[in-house]
Amino acid sequence: MDECNTRSNKSIGTRLVHNARNPRAQHGFVNTPIHRGSTVLFPTLDALEAAVRADTRTGSYIYGLMANPNSRELEAMLAQLDGGVGAVVVESGLAAVSVPLLAMLCAGDHLLMTDSCYGPTRTLCNAILPRMGIETTFYDPRIGGAIDKLIRPNTRVIFMESPGSLTFEFQDVPAIAAAARARGVTTIIDNSWATPLYFRPIEHGVDIVVHALTKYQSGNSDILLGAIVARDESHWKRVKQTAEAHGHYAHPDDCSTCLRGLRSLEVRLARHQASALEVARWLESRPEVARVLHPALASHPDHAIWKRDFSGATGLFGCVLKPSPRGREQLKEFLESLRFFGMGWSWGGFESLVVASDVRGSRVATPWTDEGALLRFQIGLEDPRDLISDLESAFAQAGSVHLGQG
Ligand SMILES: Cc1ncc(COP(=O)(O)O)c(C=O)c1O
Structure with missing residues (x-):
């Protein structure tokens, strides 16, 4: 051309x-x-x-x-x-x-x-x-x-x-x-x-x-x-x-x-990657979180495959919260307290997003057995320190270390 x-x-x-x-x-x-x-x-x-x-x-x-x-x-x-x-x-x-x-x-x-x-x-x-x-x-x-x-x-x-x-x-x-x-x-x-x-x-x-x-x-x-x-x-x-x-x-x-x-994809992805990993590592240290689904963490079951085949990780990853006695109400308090994470579908833009989803009803070959809420984070181009402090305040606002949907 x-x-x-x-x-x-x-x-x-x-x-x-x-x-x-x-x-x-x-x-x-x-x-x-x-x-x-x-x-x-x-x-x-x-x-x-x-x-x-x-x-x-x-x-x-x-x-x-x-x-x-x-x-x-x-x-x-x-x-x-x-x-x-x-x-x-x-x-x-x-x-x-x-x-x-x-x-x-x-x-x-x-x-x-x-x-x-x-x-x-x-x-x-x-x-x-x-x-x-x-x-x-x-x-x-x-x-x-x-x-x-x-x-x-x-x-x-x-x-x-x-x-x-x-x-x-x-x-x-x-x-x-x-x-x-x-x-x-x-x-x-x-x-x-x-x-x-x-x-x-x-x-x-x-x-x-x-x-x-x-x-x-x-x-x-x-x-x-x-x-x-x-x-x-x-x-x-x-x-x-x-x-x-x-x-x-x-x-x-x-x-x-x-x-x-x-x-500008290369520079944007580098920033998404670095910030997402920072937020993922922080989430892994939180008492509210059962597991973080980020492939660059050694705890991810497919870490070895990701390391072998991929040259990077983008800004989208998941986490499972620990089951909560107050279930959806507490999850709602957490999600609605976030200031920098929009609640919405899709991903890949400059802005951070979060969605809660329940895949338990749709899986047929491999049941999804986690009891806690499944969250998906898209980490945008904001300063990751602001995102972490936003998450920290929302956890505090929701007021419990047990926050999943039960
Ligand atoms: C993995 C994956 N594939 C395809 C699509 C569909 O893309 P679009 O929203 O442009 O139809 C989505 C949308 O969220 C997606 O997450």
Whole structure:
């Protein structure tokens, strides 16, 4: 796309800054303007027919749905970061989950889905895929290479999410990918937590990588966006065709906003990582806390896998509180006393967040047995000392060392 994209041997921070833009083609302006549009005009019939035959990653633009300069730049950056042959951007992270599943699965097929998956991914498996004759088996996220025993003759896809975004199990991705490859099964992973900066699944044998760009990669809680990156041409073509045939589309404003976020991803993640670890260590020392679900802590059951495969930890982690006799009331007092942690879903923005969730009713392969409340913290870009003192006051306000939901 531009001369900068060829410098792929440069370090990731340099690539984030220099790839996927071409000031010389933009009258010298650093960033590419936003190209809003549906119709693309052609000077001749030959030009129109050539555009229709061309690759949407490199050829002339045809129509706004297929590609525009902003989506193409973002896709080029994402494919390059992950080491894939191409990316497809779509309007949300959830669409980035559903599109490759619908691309790879047909009636009569079987899907293996991690039991730690994002809630709406579970809904897709339980409510939508059965209507299309696709059966799902949820598996233990920590199954590793033993997943081989669950692969049936009609298993077409193994879907991973590492870590699970509420319960923080890390999967043995290389072992699962190797077992799948040996049986001709496609692997898909939701890599929204790590981003390609901290984990590159294609290098570990995975076929398709899903990103909720809504989170760290855009980084400001102001857009929804998703992407699918494919390891090889056949997977890329199937995903691209399925996205287009369903009318999926990523708005050029959102693509441009996300690319702006990516430019600073390395420095933002470094701050999220350092602050989250500081807060996680502090929480581990608190009497109210039963366990902290942060992979960089030696107490995390998957610490060794994280150390082996990942080059960092982002700002999202969990903790389980000790069960409390006053249950929900006390939890409510704690959460509502926090000043710097917003209570809300999603993560990856500059601001700190907390949510309490109860996964006990949804797990099927691996019951969640902790009795205390499960909290998820997104540690933002605030000073971690302010966040810790906020948590300390909220614990004091709630007035007990036993604070879970019981
Ligand atoms: C792990 C994970 N994947 C996918 C999504 C979906 O992303 P979006 O909110 O952009 O649809 C989320 C959203 O919270 C998520 O946590």
